Amino acid sequence: xxxxxxxxxxxxxxxxxxxxxxxxxxxxxxxxxxxxxxxxxxxxxxxxxxxxxxxxxxxxxxxxxxxxxxxxxxxxxxxxxxxxxxxxxxxxxxxxxxxxxxxxxxxxxxxxxxxxxxxxxxxxxxxxxxxxxxxxxxxxxxxxxxxxxxxxxxxxxxxxxxxxxxxxxxxxxxxxxxxxxxxxxxxxxxxxxxxxxxxxxxxxxxxxxxxxxxxxxxxxxxxxxxxxxxxxxxxxxxxxxxxxxxxxxxxxxxxxxxxxxxxxxxxxxxxxxxxxxxxxxxxxxxxxxxxxxxxxxxxxxxxxxxxxxxxxxxxxxxxxxxxxxxxxxxxxxxxxxxxxxxxxxxxxxxxxxxxxxxxxxxxxxxxxxxxxxxxxxxxxxxxxxxxxxxxxxxxxxxxxxxxxxxxxxxxxxxxxxxxxxxxxxxxxxxxxxxxxxxxxxxxxxxxxxxxxxxxxxxxxxxxxxxxxxxxxxxxxxxxxxxxxxxxxxxxxxxxxxxxxxxxxxxxxxxxxxxxxxxxxxxxxxxxxxxxxxxxxxxxxxxxxxxxxxxxxxxxxxxxxxxxxxxxxxxxxxxxxxxxxxxxxxxx
Amino acid sequence: xxxxxxxxxxxxxxxxxxxxxxxxxxxxxxxxxxxxxxxxxxxxxxxxxxxxxxxxxxxxxxxxxxxxxxxxxxxxxxxxxxxxxxxxxxxxxxxxxxxxxxxxxxxxxxxxxxxxxxxxxxxxxxxxxxxxxxxxxxxxxxxxxxxxxxxxxxxxxxxxxxxxxxxxxxxxxxxxxxxxxxxxxxxxxxxxxxxxxxxxxxxxxxxxxxxxxxxxxxxxxxxxxxxxxxxxxxxxxxxxxxxxxxxxxxxxxxxxxxxxxxxxxxxxxxxxxxxxxxxxxxxxxxxxxxxxxxxxxxxxxxxxxxxxxxxxxxxxxxxxxxxxxxxxxxxxxx
Numbered sequence: 001x002x003x004x005x006x007x008x009x010x011x012x013x014x015x016x017x018x019x020x021x022x023x024x025x026x027x028x029x030x031x032x033x034x035x036x037x038x039x040x041x042x043x044x045x046x047x048x049x050x051x052x053x054x055x056x057x058x059x060x061x062x063x064x065x066x067x068x069x070x071x072x073x074x075x076x077x078x079x080x081x082x083x084x085x086x087x088x089x090x091x092x093x094x095x096x097x098x099x100x101x102x103x104x105x106x107x108x109x110x111x112x113x114x115x116x117x118x119x120x121x122x123x124x125x126x127x128x129x130x131x132x133x134x135x136x137x138x139x140x141x142x143x144x145x146x147x148x149x150x151x152x153x154x155x156x157x158x159x160x161x162x163x164x165x166x167x168x169x170x171x172x173x174x175x176x177x178x179x180x181x182x183x184x185x186x187x188x189x190x191x192x193x194x195x196x197x198x199x200x201x202x203x204x205x206x207x208x209x210x211x212x213x214x215x216x217x218x219x220x221x222x223x224x225x226x227x228x229x230x231x232x233x234x235x236x237x238x239x240x241x242x243x244x245x246x247x248x249x250x251x252x253x254x255x256x257x258x259x260x261x262x263x264x265x266x267x268x269x270x271x272x273x274x275x276x277x278x279x280x281x282x283x284x285x286x287x288x289x290x291x292x293x294x295x296x297x298x299x300x301x302x303x304x305x306x307x308x309x310x311x312x313x314x315x316x317x318x319x320x321x322x323x324x325x326x327x328x329x330x331x332x333x334x335x336x337x338x339x340x341x342x343x344x345x346x347x348x349x350x351x352x353x354x355x356x357x358x359x360x361x362x363x364x365x366x367x368x369x370x371x372x373x374x375x376x377x378x379x380x381x382x383x384x385x386x387x388x389x390x391x392x393x394x395x396x397x398x399x400x401x402x403x404x405x406x407x408x409x410x411x412x413x414x415x416x417x418x419x420x421x422x423x424x425x426x427x428x429x430x431x432x433x434x435x436x437x438x439x440x441x442x443x444x445x446x447x448x449x450x451x452x453x454x455x456x457x458x459x460x461x462x463x464x465x466x467x468x469x470x471x472x473x474x475x476x477x478x479x480x481x482x483x484x485x486x487x488x489x490x491x492x493x494x495x496x497x498x499x500x501x502x503x504x505x506x507x508x509x510x511x512x513x514x515x516x517x518x519x520x521x522x523x524x525x526x527x528x529x530x531x532x533x534x535x536x537x538x539x540x541x542x543x544x545x546x547x548x549x550x551x552x553x554x555x556x557x558x559x560x561x562x563x564x565x566x567x568x569x570x571x572x573x574x575x576x577x578x579x580x581x582x583x584x585x586x587x
Numbered sequence: 588x589x590x591x592x593x594x595x596x597x598x599x600x601x602x603x604x605x606x607x608x609x610x611x612x613x614x615x616x617x618x619x620x621x622x623x624x625x626x627x628x629x630x631x632x633x634x635x636x637x638x639x640x641x642x643x644x645x646x647x648x649x650x651x652x653x654x655x656x657x658x659x660x661x662x663x664x665x666x667x668x669x670x671x672x673x674x675x676x677x678x679x680x681x682x683x684x685x686x687x688x689x690x691x692x693x694x695x696x697x698x699x700x701x702x703x704x705x706x707x708x709x710x711x712x713x714x715x716x717x718x719x720x721x722x723x724x725x726x727x728x729x730x731x732x733x734x735x736x737x738x739x740x741x742x743x744x745x746x747x748x749x750x751x752x753x754x755x756x757x758x759x760x761x762x763x764x765x766x767x768x769x770x771x772x773x774x775x776x777x778x779x780x781x782x783x784x785x786x787x788x789x790x791x792x793x794x795x796x797x798x799x800x801x802x803x804x805x806x807x808x809x810x811x812x813x814x815x816x817x818x819x820x821x822x823x824x825x826x827x828x829x830x831x832x833x834x835x836x837x838x839x840x841x842x843x844x845x846x847x848x849x850x851x852x853x854x855x856x857x858x859x860x861x862x863x864x865x866x867x868x869x870x871x872x873x874x875x876x877x878x879x880x881x882x883x884x885x886x887x888x889x890x891x892x893x894x895x896x897x898x899x900x901x902x903x904x905x906x907x908x909x910x911x912x913x914x915x916x917x918x919x920x921x
Contacts, residue, residue, distance in 0.1 A: 290884065312694070312882050316675035365668055368695065372673035427863055430882060434695055437869045441666050451778055452867055 051329040051563060051571045051579070053106045057587075059277075059568035064586030066278040066567070069287045069295070070305040073255045075166040078238035079225035080158030083166045085484065086305045088222055089576045093281065094243045094260060095225040096271070098132050098151065098204075099216050101575035103273055103582040109573030110488050112216045113273060116146070116226065116244070120216050127211040127529055132219065134202045139265045140228070141243040148204040150226035152196045157184045158223045163235055168486055170218055176209040185234065213529050217487040246276035258283040277568070277585030290314070297324060299565030302586070307578025309559030312430075315374065318560060327563045330374055333577035334384045334493060335484035335557040337370055337431075339423075339439065340511035341477070341550055344468065348421065348477045352413035354549035355396075357478065359406035362442040363398045366554040369434035376555025382497065383542040384556045388489050389535030395546045406446040418447020421477030424465045427454025432480040435554060439478065450478065467506040479511050484557075488575075490525060490538020498522065498545055513550045621915075625839075628914040635910020641903035649708040659689060660702035664869040667697035682888040690892045693876075694883045703871035704896050710872045711900065714786050715852040721791025722798060722852075723845045727837070729795065730802025735810055735829055745803070751796040757858065760789045764864040782866045790855050798844050805840055809833050839915035846908035850901040857897050873897050 045054030074084045079095045082088065092100055092115075100115040102108055114120055117132040124131070138146035158164050159172050160183035175195040181187055197205040206215065218224075231242050239252055246268075247260040260281040268276070283305070287295075293314040295301040304310075310318060318324045339361075347353040367378050381393040397405075410416055425436040433454065440450040453476075455464045464470055465479040485493035496502060499522045500514040521541040528534040545551060561578065563570045566587040573580035619627075629635060648655060656663065670683050670692045682691035690700035733744035764785050809815065810833065818832050859865045860874025868875065873893040880890035 312676060313885050316677050316885055319675045365666060368668045368671060368673050368676075371695075372671075372676055374674060430879065433868050437664070437696060438666060440869060441664065452869065454863075454867060 047326045056570045057568045062277050064278050065280050067282045067301050068303040068305050069284040069301050071289045073285045076238045079222035081164035081166050085576050090581045094245045094247045096244045098224040099219040103580045105571035107574050109575045127213045128208045130206045130215045132204050135270050137270050141248040141263045146226050147201040148198040150228045152198050153229045154227040174208050176207045302564035302567045329561045331572045331577045333557045336384050337482040337554045339552040340479045340481045342512045344472050345475050347415050347419050350413045352409045356406045356409035358396050358552050359402045360443045360446040362401040364400050365438045369438045370555045374560050376557045379553030379556045381542045381546050389539030391539050393546050401442050420449040422451045423478035424453050425480040426457045426460050462507045466508040515548050518544050625914040632910040638903045638906030649712045652705045656702045661699040663702040663706040663871050670697040691888045704892050706871045707873040714856045715849050717787045718791035718852045719848045722794040726795035726798030730799040731806050734803040734806025748796045756793045843912040850904035
């Protein structure tokens with residue numbers, strides 16, 4: 001998932017491993033954290049990291065106002081036009097996709113459960129056809145019934161990426177769409193039954209252009225949230241999204257606030273997964289980050305929607321105050337921060353020179369630059385642990401930089417005295433700036449001189465680092481990068497960032513992995529229907545990327561999250577690696 | 588022709604009075620130029636002299652930054668992450684201030700704050716001085732031309748001044764630095780030198796309005812004075828009168844406003860760096876350090892040292908500038 005999108009996943013075993021390591025009295029932790037960390041594993045779920053595996057402060061009490069806030073506004077509340085993890089998590093309070101993630105702590109949160117649909121998808125035709133049956137008695141907030149035709153319309157509608165620029169393009173790429181279909185607005189009369197069929201108001205059948213065994217992951221995308229054609233106003237639909245979930249929008253002021261109140265047409269009998277505890281939600285946008293943290297500490301606000309952790313200023317406060325520390329969780333996410341090593345410009349077109357960059361880098365320094373052990377574990381490859389097929393790849397050492405090996409590689413590359421190149425980073429992200437500075441310091445020791453160039457996040461991929469014409473003309477050799485999984489498998493994480501055939505004129509996230517061997521493995525993974533074998537292939541592809549020295553992974557991301565005061569049912573869902581927003585209630 | 592500075596004023600009268608009263612040695616009889624008088628006034632102004640002293644000190648610090656840092660600090664961009672507590676990202680022991688790190692270290696990277704503040708002086712002063720020079724050059728030329736020639740020339744230049752004065756400089760500078768920064772190959776310079784040149788240009792080019800307006804006013808009144816009339820009646824022409832008769836009389840206001848513009852430019856550069864369009868990291872500037880410090884507001888020393896550096900520089904220049912004005916132009920009221 002691009003940019004700050006935070007939807008993520010990781011497999012149970014690896015997560016549990018990371019957690020036990022965390023609770024096991026790490027000697028670098030301040031003394032205040034040791035006791036609560038230990039008690040987290042005990043039955044009474046309180047203390048540091050209690051929310052990772054337990055429901056903290058469980059309750060069924062209804063009522064109250066849940067106050068949420070975020071430092072900015074996200075892309076859109078329109079389910080067909082959003083690509084932020086926080087938004088995918090939150091929108092489920094007012095919208096219901098066919099399938100969604102089980103509201104449960106930890107690894108259980110990654111399980112898919114039927115939402116609008118009665119059951120998970122039924123496949124036929126070798127995983128090329130997928131059928132879902134809607135539950136009976138579903139209604140929108142205005143009392144009209146929800147039909148499978150609305151789901152079909154919603155999926156087709158968001159294929160129009162000129163109108164709805166945000167959001168993934170999986171349905172565009174995988175549905176068996178007729179050639180003459182452009183969009184629901186431009187070609188409304190084209191028969192699209194070869195892609196999606198609705199034999200009756202309860203049934204919907206998806207036809208894919210190639211087999212995919214994990215289609216339920218697609219069905220869990222917000223794109224399957226029903227939208228009746230009569231109510232669709234295109235890009236303006238975001239001003240009044242028709243609720244299918246337990247809450248409906250009361251006030252919509254983009255950039256300022258949203259308030260949601262109970263949707264009396266929602267029938268709990270049709271919805272086994274939502275508790276719908278609070279009477280209303282107050283969502284404030286554009287709150288300054290430090291202010292937001294302080295208000296959550298004091299209890300004035302309940303939830304930071306972004307779910308990416310507290311600001312640097314609050315990290316020390318939370319670390320040093322035992323009471324606050326007991327309210328904190330430090331989940332690992334399916335997100336990797338890395339540095340792309342671009343192989344277009346010499347001498348980095350030579351693999352040995354790329355290896356020299358990786359050998360020369362101070363991996364511990366890079367971890368510190370990203371925010372230290374609380375912000376992430378040192379990464380060995382692109383794919384984060386917890387995604388099926390992950391293996392610890394020991395192609396390169398993880399220490400503070402190996403000058404001898406770097407020099408050796410430089411000699412092998414024919415540049416024994418080093419070389420000069422340029423590194424780009426996102427200037428509005430202090431951590432990426434620190435990464436760039438750390439690289440400059442470490443590589444200077446082996447004779448590689450870096451010039452640093454910062455660009456704003458909003459144009460980073462469209463006009464600079466993600467635009468091959470620019471990087472070639474300006475001799476860009478290194479670029480900070482980061483990627484989070486759209487869902488929990490190699491496809492959901494790797495396909496967009498290692499397949500060289502996805503590289504376009506601009507707006508690329510894959511900046512450097514251009515290897516026919518990797519592409520072949522991607523094709524192999526797409527074609528493999530057996531999950532275990534498929535995972536193994538993604539693992540091989542991950543290893544292949546490291547062999548080619550196309551990327552320098554920095555950290556597998558972690559965030560320091562703070563549980564709100566007086567909030568019930570708080571836990572970290574493995575689906576998004578932030579608090580699950582479906583279950584929350586107010587004391 | 589004698590320069591008007593020497594023929595007009597009290598000092599010509601002073602000589603016969605001194606002779607008549609018969610006091611003082613040969614020194615008392617000597618004529619004193621306006622410059623000398625101003626210097627005497629300035630010497631008595633302790634506050635202004637302190638300001639001047641601090642300014643000289645800052646300039647020396649900027650010039651000898653590498654030397655100072657090699658004695659008392661570490662290279663400004665060198666990481667000292669061993670000084671950082673990686674769990675909190677704070678310097679170990681709160682600030683890391685010690686004999687080794689005089690101002691402590693910055694959070695996260697552990698770079699030596701003392702070295703960065705010292706090196707920051709280079710950027711700040713360099714940009715502020717040269718930007719001031721550009722403003723003063725453009726402002727003086729525009730002001731003198733407008734004031735002396737009058738008529739439609741004055742109208743055009745005055746409107747131009749109004750436009751520049753009404754310009755949202757900060758917003759425009761933000762855009763301009765961003766846009767021009769991309770034309771490295773076309774401009775033939777890159778990296779820090781490009782950024783420094785850009786900042787000098789942007790800050791200098793958009794600040795000439797004030798000084799031009801003042802110079803224009805002064806020129807307007809000067810050109811009607813008797814000595815200009817006299818020169819004109821003797822056949823002197825435009826350029827001669829401009830450069831030999833009027834400009835020497837403008838030295839005082841130019842000096843004063845230049846001195847007062849420098850601190851404004853220091854602040855402007857800091858603001859641009861604070862907003863992230865200034866010099867690129869890792870090069871240290873005071874504004875960028877302040878900007879980084881806001882994210883660690885619980886680590887006060889990170890903000891205090893660059894903040895104090897800006898404060899002291901601006902205060903010193905302002906005190907000196909005020910003193911200079913009092914000395915050169917005692918009739919002006921504050």
